[in-house]
Amino acid sequence: MPSRSTSLALALAIMALSAWGVFSALGWPWKAKLFPLVIGIPLFCLATAEALWVIFGKQDAAAASDFKLSEGLERNVVLRRTALAAAWMIGFFALIVLVGFPIAVPVLVFVYLKVQGKEGWLFTGVFTAAVWAFFYGLFDLLLHLHFPEGWLLSWFG
Amino acid sequence: MGEAFVQGLLLVLQWKPFAFMLLGIGIGFWVGLLPGIGGATTLALMLPFIYNMQPVEAFAFLLGMHSVVATTGDVTSILFGVPGEATTAAIILDGHAMAKKGEAGRALGAALASSLVGALIGAAALALAIPIVRPLVLTFGSPELFMLAIVGLAFIASLSAQGARGMVRGFLAGGLGLFLAMVGQDPQAGIARYTLDTLYLWQGLDLVPVLVGLFAIPEIIDLVVRGTSIAGDAPVGRISRGALEGIKDVFRHFWLTIRCSLIGTFIGITPGLGGAVAQWMAYGHATQSARTPEERRGFGQGDVRGVIGPGAACNSKEGGALIPTIAFGVPGSTSMAILLGGFFLLGLVPGPDMLTKHLSVTFSLVWTIVLANVITVAACFLLLNRLTALTAVQGHLLVPVILVLVFIGSYTSNSSYADIVVTIVFGAVGYFMVVAGWPRAPLVLGLVLGKIAENYLYISVARYDAGWLTRPVVLALLAIAIGVIFYPAIQAWRARRRHA
Numbered sequence: 001m002p003s004r005s006t007s008l009a010l011a012l013a014i015m016a017l018s019a020w021g022v023f024s025a026l027g028w029p030w031k032a033k034l035f036p037l038v039i040g041i042p043l044f045c046l047a048t049a050e051a052l053w054v055i056f057g058k059q060d061a062a063a064a065s066d067f068k069l070s071e072g073l074e075r076n077v078v079l080r081r082t083a084l085a086a087a088w089m090i091g092f093f094a095l096i097v098l099v100g101f102p103i104a105v106p107v108l109v110f111v112y113l114k115v116q117g118k119e120g121w122l123f124t125g126v127f128t129a130a131v132w133a134f135f136y137g138l139f140d141l142l143l144h145l146h147f148p149e150g151w152l153l154s155w156f157g
Numbered sequence: 158m159g160e161a162f163v164q165g166l167l168l169v170l171q172w173k174p175f176a177f178m179l180l181g182i183g184i185g186f187w188v189g190l191l192p193g194i195g196g197a198t199t200l201a202l203m204l205p206f207i208y209n210m211q212p213v214e215a216f217a218f219l220l221g222m223h224s225v226v227a228t229t230g231d232v233t234s235i236l237f238g239v240p241g242e243a244t245t246a247a248i249i250l251d252g253h254a255m256a257k258k259g260e261a262g263r264a265l266g267a268a269l270a271s272s273l274v275g276a277l278i279g280a281a282a283l284a285l286a287i288p289i290v291r292p293l294v295l296t297f298g299s300p301e302l303f304m305l306a307i308v309g310l311a312f313i314a315s316l317s318a319q320g321a322r323g324m325v326r327g328f329l330a331g332g333l334g335l336f337l338a339m340v341g342q343d344p345q346a347g348i349a350r351y352t353l354d355t356l357y358l359w360q361g362l363d364l365v366p367v368l369v370g371l372f373a374i375p376e377i378i379d380l381v382v383r384g385t386s387i388a389g390d391a392p393v394g395r396i397s398r399g400a401l402e403g404i405k406d407v408f409r410h411f412w413l414t415i416r417c418s419l420i421g422t423f424i425g426i427t428p429g430l431g432g433a434v435a436q437w438m439a440y441g442h443a444t445q446s447a448r449t450p451e452e453r454r455g456f457g458q459g460d461v462r463g464v465i466g467p468g469a470a471c472n473s474k475e476g477g478a479l480i481p482t483i484a485f486g487v488p489g490s491t492s493m494a495i496l497l498g499g500f501f502l503l504g505l506v507p508g509p510d511m512l513t514k515h516l517s518v519t520f521s522l523v524w525t526i527v528l529a530n531v532i533t534v535a536a537c538f539l540l541l542n543r544l545t546a547l548t549a550v551q552g553h554l555l556v557p558v559i560l561v562l563v564f565i566g567s568y569t570s571n572s573s574y575a576d577i578v579v580t581i582v583f584g585a586v587g588y589f590m591v592v593a594g595w596p597r598a599p600l601v602l603g604l605v606l607g608k609i610a611e612n613y614l615y616i617s618v619a620r621y622d623a624g625w626l627t628r629p630v631v632l633a634l635l636a637i638a639i640g641v642i643f644y645p646a647i648q649a650w651r652a653r654r655r656h657a
């Protein structure tokens with residue numbers, strides 16, 4: 001079932017965004033503000049309509065024809081695991097910035113398999129090596145993509 | 158003409174062009190499978206290698222690579238819910254839903270078969286349409302092209318329309334996409350709009366990090382939350398039988414396949430719209446084929462027509478996009494612009510010469526598209542069991558690998574950490590949209606169309622004032638847009654009358 005509060009939050013965010021967009025555009029030459037005004041004003045009106053619909057509407061809207069999240073798990077479990085997934089992503093990003101892709105990739109795979117997957121040492125090691133070989137072979141050797149070494153390594157030379 | 162047609166085939170079948178085509182297909186196959194690494198980027202990376210090639214060899218290599226990227230991109234989209242290419246995002250909605258129900262083989266069969274039909278139709282269109290299409294394309298000015306963008310958006314907003322409320326959300330998402338497309342330096346006055354005083358945003362939001370975040374991140378979160386494989390507890394089933402069922406589906410809905418292929422071809426022909434638009438237009442058309450509201454609700458939850466439509470359009474657009482590129486030197490997409498660079502590198506000038514002096518080279522392009530797609534689809538069917546078995550792999554093995562590909566794919570678009578930030582931000586937006594039951598497709602289409610639409614609107618107003626609104630083709634397109642918006646309501650009213 002689609003979440004009413006999330007829908008309201010999205011509508012309010014779009015209202016704020018479009019209001020800021022229209023307000024910012026007012027000071028620009030007409031060439032630059034034509035499209036922001038043509039899009040921003042109706043967007044604000046539509047977002048307001050959606051927000052009012054959520055607040056005063058009695059019936060929930062049907063979910064869109066799109067991907068649906070899995071159901072059947074307890075709300076607490078879903079929230080905890082969602083926060084965990086977000087933490088892994090942000091952690092991986094922080095690792096990339098600090099030590100660069102060539103080190104961050106094997107570290108993520110290894111730690112994820114050990115901590116989240118609870119896999120054995122041998123399997124974790126082999127799987128990590130395989131992913132790293134794929135990463136190095138494809139992106140470095142074949143495609144010659146340059147990945148910076150990360151802030152930490154730059155600082156320590 | 159007939160002689161040049163056969164000569165074109167014989168040129169491609171010579172051992173060197175054929176070998177280069179196979180090499181191109183091999184590269185395109187893997188590029189398509191990897192999320193975020195775009196066909197256009199790879200085309201640009203490979204351009205320096207064609208200096209020493211003959212024109213037929215170079216185009217067999219480049220076009221062989223480019224024309225299969227969308228086909229294998231469909232495989233990643235269906236199996237992992239991650240767009241293998243920006244042009245294969247629409248197929249996720251129903252294709253991945255089918256994979257989660259254990260029908261990955263059927264979805265892949267339908268996608269591959271419809272891709273092949275689409276590619277053949279696109280190639281046929283390229284062979285036949287040049288004398289017919291030229292006057293049509295030339296009658297389209299900026300006002301008509303702007304309205305075409307609006308029709309595209311109306312199509313997509315309507316596919317999310319389960320009632321007026323759904324329509325509002327569809328247009329909200331589309332409007333948000335158009336709004337986000339305005340980020341960056343304004344093309345007319347050079348003003349930095351909504352850049353938050355950052356240099357990165359001056360060039361606007363890149364499509365790849367946005368798309369990857371919007372579609373891949375919610376999927377990764379769901380995979381972590383479920384803690385199972387992509388297919389979950391659903392049986393993966395006998396893939397070969399499933400794939401056969403998918404092929405049969407294409408022939409069951411053969412007219413839909415043809416119509417969506419023609420949509421793709423037409424979008425391909427129209428300069429500036431591109432493949433990302435073609436797939437969503439075709440998806441919108443596929444949802445319009447639902448006869449009842451119940452049937453419509455099945456879209457997004459694993460309706461095979463939602464796979465067939467985008468699959469056919471994605472590949473047919475390549476043949477279509479080559480028409481203005483070859484005939485008028487007007488590239489229909491980024492990839493075609495890069496390919497145009499290839500023409501000049503080899504000393505070929507697009508235009509009348511390509512239709513007279515180098516006609517056999519032009520037909521060799523048609524044959525390259527046909528052969529490359531036949532070979533790729535055959536290879537995919539041979540590897541199907543191995544590819545589909547990936548959906549049964551446990552989530553904790555897939556998550557880090559997908560995460561690595563998502564972040565690298567996103568990073569490589571501009572080689573900036575900000576690309577990854579954009580992916581994470583739009584991942585959050587995509588996740589909340591899924592939680593709230595909002596459609597993501599209109600947002601993507603708005604983002605894709607935004608810059609083009611703004612440019613055409615500006616030229617229309619500057620050139621014609623309000624007079625552009627009275628042009629006959631504009632009025633016809635406006636009527637189509639209104640028809641598309643109100644069609645679901647009319648359908649519901651007719652269904653109510655039938656039941657009463």
